[in-house]
Every structure is written in C-alpha cells, then in structure tokens.
Amino acid sequence: MSRINGNGTPESQRDPAQTRRIPTPGKATVLALGKAFPSQLIPQECLVEGYFRDTKCDDLSIKEKLERLCKTTTVKTRYTVMSKEILEKYPELATEGTPTIRQRLEIANPAVVEMAKEASLACIKEWGRPAQDITHIVYVTSSEIRLPGGDLYLASQLGLRNDVGRVMLYFLGCYGGVTGLRVAKDIAENNPGSRVLLTTSETTILGFRPPNKERPYDLVGAALFGDGAAAVIIGANPVKGQEYPFMELNYAVQQFLPGTHTVIDGKLTEEGINFKLGRDLPQKIEDNIEGFCKKLMGKANLKDFNELFWAVHPGGPAILNRLESTLKLTNEKLECSRRALMDYGNASSNTIFYVMDYMRGELKTGREEWGLALAFGPGITFEGVLVRCL
Template structure:
C-alpha cells in the first residue's frame, strides 16, 4: 500500500496566504491519498481482464478495447490481483454466490487504503492525531457492523469520544457530500477539526463479461481503486495550519423521477449496476441552473471567471458540461487529468481533482478567487460547493 501527497512529504507554508479565510467558514487544511500497490496501464487491461475471467468472446473483447480508448483513462490502481483470483476462482465464474468472499477482500482493503490516506493527510496537517474531534467516513465498497469509521478511529489512535459519521453507498457524489457534512460539523462546533476519509474498491462489482450486462464493460474500462482524506476546520491557527480552500456555500439537489437512471443492487454475486444512456443528457439539461444557484451567493455570473473542480464521472459528462456552460478548454483540465491518472474512483476522485487544482492555483500565483466543486451520482443527485481559493 502506498500513501502519497503532492510531493510525498508534509508541506507547510509559513508565509501569509494571499487571501484570508472568512471567520467561522470551513476550510480545507490538509489532503492525503493512498492506493493499492498494483498499477494497471490501460493498454494492458483488456488482455489481463479476459485472461483472468477466461472469456473468449471476440465481440466482447473488441467492445472493451473501444471503451478503454474512449474513457481517456491511462492508468488505474486496483486491489484485484492474480493472487486473489487464484485464491477465489469463483469470482470469475458466472452466477456464483460470492458476496462473502468479496467482503472478505473488500473490507480490509478499503480500511487499509483509508488508513494510508488519513496518515498522509495528518502528516501534512502537522498536528497530533489526537486533535481530531470528528470523523466523516465515506465508502460504497464495504459492508459491516461496526463500520470502517470505528476501525479507522481505533487504528489511528483517536480519542474514544471522537464524533463519527458513516456515509454508505452514495456513489460518485459521496466525496462532495462528505465535504458538505464536514463543513456543517466544523462551522457548528468552533475549534473542531474534522477528518473526512473516502475509500473505494471495485471488488464488489468485479465479474466476468456478459453480453446481457453491458455496463460491466464500462466499469471495467473506467473505474479504479483508492482512498483520499482531508482535514476540515474553521479559523485556522496562524503558523500551525495552512488552509488552501474555503468551503463557502453548499447545495444538494436531486432530479425528480431519475432514480432509475443510475441503479445499483446488492446481490449474492456482489453489486450489479445499470447506467441509463441518458445520464449525460440529464446532467446537461439541469447543470446550468444548479451552478447559477451556487454562484449567486457570491454575486458571480460568468462561468469562466471561476475555477472548476468537477468529479470526472466519464469524458461524456465533462464534455457536455464544458459545452453547455461554454467553458474555456482549460477549465476542466484538472478533472481530465485525474480521470486519466486514476480513472473514476467514485467518491475519492473529487479530491484528486482538488489536489491538481491546488498545484495549478499555486503555479498561477492564485488565479481565480472563486470556484465550484461538483459531483453527480445516483438519484440523479447533484452535490455542489461554492469554494474560494486562499492561495
């Protein structure tokens, strides 16, 4: 398991930031991420996937090859390995009841990645883990009681009165939901420091290819594994904490009568997903009004005056967003870069986008003051936060 942040070492910025956080507003104080050890180049995926699942259907193989090119993904990390399939060959057998085996793999793997990301984040923060007052834990990849929040708190050595919130099975918008919850906790509990950790693996959804389940191929071409963590707090301590984003205003909204567009069901074989072809169009039809609702809080009107941290569900969604809002080409570069480097890692991906955005803002000497963090998922649910750069 590897844990990294931007340069692999804690970063402290003793100089005063260009912008001062608003009193009482939640800020992101540190970030960290972690991945399983196995990195898969996209060009190697098809041969390995068909070898491991013992599939010899040439038409399905050609379709997956096309999908792998259109996703724009270049590399992804994965928990799944030859060793796991040798131990659990039933995972590659159509119709086998394997939910117990999948959870035996997923639960510890998700926790291990969550630990790696949290440790990297706390290291960058530079304060003792005992100063964390709350945990928000997000995952659509583990199922157990007690949940990963308790295991994480115990293994990090946090106080036993740390406040815990567990967010299960939200899918791709879960990371921004976690930010919204952490923001509310931080702003309503002065002096609190909230550790938000997200961790995801595709183990529950892994299965052999089948013509009757075309979305399985999309998942095989698009999704990856990993974890991310951030620490949220208000009124940063001068000289001890280094905020870089302010979480100014948050909105969640669902689109009526769209609950079947993204459909996931837990079965004896794991999680089965169905994805409606009209998902990008539904997002396109509603995104402008949603963004304007967030922007109005700061009196913003021009989409190109903002920086954008958008969850890259897939290239089609990013392309539709760019076209609908008439965004300059570079506005979604950080989202496209995260998708290329990690794939869609569900709730975690927004934090990989934000880390790239942090690099860009520092490189440009601050740049735009205001931005939007956006994610979309089952419901169809929109999550958005009006964010302010402190760089």
Template structure:
C-alpha cells in the same frame, strides 16, 4: 499493500497563502491520498481482464478495447490481483454466490487504504491525531457492523470520544457530500477538526463479462480503486495550519423521476449496476441552473471567472458540461488529469482533482470556484469554494 501520497510538511502552503479565511467558515487544512500497490496501464487492461475471466467471445474483447480508448484513462490502481483470483476463482465464474468472499477482501482493503490516506493527511496537517474531534467516513465498497469508521479511528489512535459519521453507498457524489457534512460539523462546533476520509474498491462489482450486462464493460474500462482524506476546520491556527480552500456554500439537489438512471443492486454475486444512456443529457439539462444557484451566493456572473473541480464521472459528462457552460478548455483540465491518472474512483476522485487544483491555483489565482459531483438519484452535489 498501498502506496500513499502526502508531503508531510505542515506549512506546505504558508508561503503561497494569499487570502485571509472568513471567520467561522470551514476550510480545507490538509489532503492525503493512497492507492493499492497494483498499477494497471490501460493498454494492458483488456488482455488481463479477458484472461482472468476466461472470456472467449471476441466481440466482447473488441468492445472493451473500444471503451478503453474512449474513457481517456491511462492508468488505474486496483485491489484485484492474480493472487486474489487464484485464491477465489469463483469471483470470475458467472452466477457464483460470492458476496461473502468479496467482503472478506473489500472490508479490510478499504480500511487499509483509508488509514494510509489519513496518515498522509495528518502528516501534512502537522498536528497530533488526537486533535481530531470528528470523523466523516465515506465508502460504497464495504458492508459490516461496526463500520470502517470505528476500525479507522482505532488504528489511527484517536480519542475514544471522537464523533463518527458514516456515509455509505452514495456512489460518485459521496466525496462532495462528505465535504458538505464536514463543513456543517466544523462550522457548528467551534474549534473542531474533522477528518473526512473516502475509500473505494471495485471488488464488489468485479465479474466476468456478459452481453446481457453491457455496463460491466464500462465499469471495467473506467473505474479504479483508492482512498483520500482531508481535514476540515474553521479559524485556522496561525503558524500551525495552512488552509488552501474555503468551503463557502453547499447545495444538494436530486432530479425527480431519475432514480432508475443510475441503478445499483446488491445481490449474492456482488453489486450489479445499470447506467442509463440519458445520464449525460440529464446532467446537461440541469447543470446551468444548479451552478447559478451556487454562484449567486458569491455574486458571480460568468462561468469562466471560476475555477472548476468537477468529479470526472466520464469524458462524456465533462464534455457536456464544458459545452453547455461554454467553458474554456483549460477549466476542466484538473478533472481530465485525474480521470487520466486514476480513472473514476467514485467518491475519492473529487479530492484527486482538488489536489491538482491547489497547485494550479498558485499560478492562475482565481478566487472563487465550484466543486461538483453527480451520482445516483440523479443527485447533484455542489460547493462554492474559495481559494486561499
């Protein structure tokens, strides 16, 4: 079902390592990703979506065409397919109670992608899977007990005493939350190695277009499916592990009285989202102070002295951040590339940005940077990171 990415060479970055990790600080030791097999070019999305949902409203089609152009997305991967809709035609029928069917598709798909991303990550890491001591499992796309963390641990052949943490329904900031939690685990358990995996599919939110739900079209034009995995640990083993980023300092913050700006509700028909038009403005109004709080820990004064790994929630958010902080255009290039190549893949996307960033840093050489994500709450997650 899935296609993976991981180069499988344990010492991939050893020749480029320029800086010594800070003793006791969490580092990123390897990264992998995986996607469903179905690739959807953006120029093909409208015709397919309109056909699959049997929409006959030309105004909806025209609006979706406009949205697809403004998102800047070029390609995405998706679990949804013609075969699934042939088997479950009720998914494209307005008002059908389909949560059972959606979970029958999403639960195994999410774990399959998480497994392939984790295998790619472990291969790059170069150590046995049994050396993993903790799992942090992030998803807003599956619901069951036990959760996907147990299925993943079993399928990877991890030790039965591996410590597991599940982070469910955090949305777009879940990947950076996972990094913060993995950082805390690694730094408080010397010698531990934490597998952080994120996996998302849009199956729970797929539905036919309706003029009363304008955000459905935004989701159709913007979101994609996929998975990512990283291994986090302190004090990397010389000659065995190749860290490329250090997680130096982490902050989470919510904005009071904004819990309705991004609103997701689970119903018999799946997940319904509402997105406030003031989201980009809320982020713009608060981002500078938040970033300065992180930068103060590294005694950094200038925004353009940093590299930036920002979750690309959409082009409007990236544009606002760039303008507010007066960033040079190339500073958000990795975020824009990830959005273009994969769409917004919720919690995963920050890792796609980080993968592009680690290649860029071999050329640019900035030491300090910020990883940022925003999501329901409105919640800000940020980490001051150091390139190694």
C-alpha cells in the same frame, strides 16, 4: 498493501505566504489532503488482455467492445485491489452465477480501511498536528458492508480519541466525496474548534465479474473504474502559524432530479453489486447543470462561468464534455478533472479529491478566487460546493 501519495511538508519548511487570502471567520477550510492507492497499477493498454485472461472469457465480440471502450474513456492508468493472488485464492469470483458476496466482503472490508488509513496518515502528516486533535471523522465508502463499520476500525487504527464523533456515509456512489465535504463543513462550522477528518475509500471488488452481453455496463465499469482512497482535514478559523488552509468551503447545495432514480440503478445481490447506467445520464446532467451552478454562484454574486475555477468529478469524458459545452467553458477549465480521470480512472467518491489535489497546484498563480466543486451520482443527485481559493 497501499502506496501512499501524500504531500506532507514539515512545518519548518512551510511558506507562511502560501495562504494568500484571509479565510472568512467561521467558514470551514481545507487544511490538508492525502491520498493512497493499492500497490497494483494497471496501464489501460494492458487491461483487456488481463481482464479476459482472469475471467477466462473467449468471446471476441465482447473483447472488441471493451477495447473500444478503453480508448474512449481517456483513462491511461488505474490502481486496483484485484490481483492474481486474490483470483487464485477465490477462483469463484471469475465464475458466472456463483454467490460470492461473502468472499467479496472478506477482500473489500479490510482493503478499504487499509487504504483509508494510509490516506489519513498522509493527510495528518501534512496537517502537522497530532491525530488526537481530530474531533470528528466522516467516513465515505460504497465498497464495504459490516457492523461496526469502517469508521470505527479507522478511528481505532489511527489512534483517535474514543470520544471522536463518527459519521458513516455509505453507498452514495460518485457524489459521496462532495457530500462528505458538505457534512464536514456543517460539523466544523457548528462545533467551534473542531477538526474533522473526512476519508473516502473505494474498491471495485464488489462489482468485479466476468463479461456478459446481457450486462453491458460491466464492460463500462471494467474500462473506467479504479480503486483508491483520499482524506482531507476540515476546520474553521485556522490556527495562525500552525495550519495552512488552501481552500474555503463557502456554501454547499445538494439537489436531486425528480423521476430519475432509475437512471443510475445499483443493487446488491449474492454476486456483488450490479449496476445499470442509463444512456441519458449525460443529457440529464446537461439539462440541469446551468441552473444548479447559478444557485451556488449567486451566494457570492458571481455571473461569469469562466471567471471561476472548476473541480468537477470526472464520471466519464461524456459528462465533462457536455458540461464544458453547455457552460461554454474555456478548454483549460476542466483540465484538472481530465488529468484525474486519465491518471486514476473514475475512483467513485475519491476522485474529487484527486482533482482538488491537482487544482491546488494550479491555483498557486492566484488568478481565480472563486470556484465550484461538483459531483453527480445516483438519484440523479447533484452535489456542489462554492469554494474559495486561499
């Protein structure tokens, strides 16, 4: 079902010099990264015709609006679990007003775990150690609902130890990946010798529905969001000659903006998840981002935004543009975020790891030592980590 995209390298082929800086003793580091995607890849230029065919919508004004949105998102390609076969099996998904939460979960629950498994396997392969050496798992998703949760299914399918420590992070939305980094960092640093598998997996199945003029955000979602999974392994004090960290998680902060809980408003209904997105979201982020970044930078006595590298969750081009303008960043600083948005769309909690994957290639030049990993989501919640290139 999933197409693996990992960077597994046999230990014998690894370059011992790839870790250029010495990790800080006791600080969590990123030891490996893997990705996975559904098999169906959709070019953005093909989305509108397919979406209107699948939903049997013939409203030309809505179609023209979606065509405009598809151009402004800057997305070029996205992966999706949704397929012709699924719609043939569940035609009620394309029928307005039909209760379909049971059907959506029948599709989403196994799909997100399958993608999470494939991303985790790619990550473990790159790491180079046995899966049995994983001591904790942090599982992040806003796309499945069941008891037991996907963390247990994933641990079982990966063959992890039955005493592996499990943490579920459900329904955080776009900032969930960075929250996962913060939680994994705390676990790794407070449990000597631990190795934490952090997985994120998302699908848009719960939010798929026919276009409707009364729900304009559905069109934004159709033009912007994608499916996929990612996994990283986090641990402190890497084993020399066995583990090859590329990034250190130095300091983490979460912050919410009081009085903004309705700006991103999501509700689970009989028809799936309904979202409403306030037009003032980019402005709220712009108004508060500088102080938030300075709080993180202060831990390393950093002053100049342009001396850092930036791994920013690309919620959309407007957010990236506002951040770039407000902090007066040079053009290349958000290049990895823009590439991830272009290649995968906004894949919710996963996307920060697609950015980080592009970034580790860019950081091989060794120019910047310090950077920020940032994400924003419901709350409005800011999640950030001061990171160090190794």
